[in-house]
Amino acid sequence: MTNGRFLSLEGGEGAGKSTQARALAAALEARGRSAIVTREPGGSEGAEAIRALLMQGDAARWSAATEALLFAAARADHVEKVIRPAIAAGQWVICDRYVDSTRAYQGVAGGMDDAAILSLHDFGSGGLLPDRTYLLELPVAAGAARATERDGVAADRFAARDVAFHAAVAGAFDRIAAREPARFRRIDAARPAEDVTRAILADLEEWLA
Numbered sequence: 269m270t271n272g273r274f275l276s277l278e279g280g281e282g283a284g285k286s287t288q289a290r291a292l293a294a295a296l297e298a299r300g301r302s303a304i305v306t307r308e309p310g311g312s313e314g315a316e317a318i319r320a321l322l323m324q325g326d327a328a329r330w331s332a333a334t335e336a337l338l339f340a341a342a343r344a345d346h347v348e349k350v351i352r353p354a355i356a357a358g359q360w361v362i363c364d365r366y367v368d369s370t371r372a373y374q375g376v377a378g379g380m381d382d383a384a385i386l387s388l389h390d391f392g393s394g395g396l397l398p399d400r401t402y403l404l405e406l407p408v409a410a411g412a413a414r415a416t417e418r419d420g421v422a423a424d425r426f427a428a429r430d431v432a433f434h435a436a437v438a439g440a441f442d443r444i445a446a447r448e449p450a451r452f453r454r455i456d457a458a459r460p461a462e463d464v465t466r467a468i469l470a471d472l473e474e475w476l477a
């Protein structure tokens with residue numbers, strides 16, 4: 269049995285994370301690897317129930333601290349029930365958003381301290397980090413246009429926030445990636461989807477050989 273791997277895809281709205289997750293899984297399967305696609309918030313039965321609490325209602329429904337706890341609780345269930353068992357079974361796990369989204373969104377939206385978010389992650393999920401995280405980079409305006417085309421206007425509590433918020437989230441992802449160069453790879457997501465997939469696969473070659 270080959271080793272399981274854990275990959276996450278991060279970035280703003282409309283960057284193409286879900287499309288890339290599916291394309292990567294198909295490419296990995298074609299290379300003889302077993303791959304699963306999952307997402308956050310959600311990905312397990314319990315975490316999907318928490319997702320509904322997080323995504324519905326008005327922007328002020330939860331305080332920043334409560335929101336961070338809900339994301340951490342959802343992630344703990346997802347890691348325990350889905351991610352760790354899949355990796356242990358030798359599968360490749362491709363996760364559409366993970367803890368770096370909490371660091372970026374709740375860090376920016378609620379001024380949550382990065383160390384506090386990481387300590388919740390240690391407590392809930394044993395601090396599990398991906399082997400590699402792809403940051404799909406796209407100008408905020410382009411991402412907003414793609415997301416509106418896909419979801420309509422003001423699709424959920426997070427997508428409804430303004431351009432300044434999304435620009436701040438992009439800045440936060442940028443800083444997080446700069447601090448962890450071994451785990452992060454920046455991917456230009458303004459290209460056609462097939463080119464983005466090819467760039468990610470080229471980076472994964474070392475583990476596929």
Ligand code: TYD
Binds near residue numbers: 280282308365369426
């Ligand atoms: P979703 O519809 O899954 O999004 P997208 O297509 O944008 O990836 O919405 C998830 C939303 O939740 C998104 O706006 C980002 C936000 N989010 C956080 O604020 N913190 C988190 O930890 C995660 C995982 C997501």
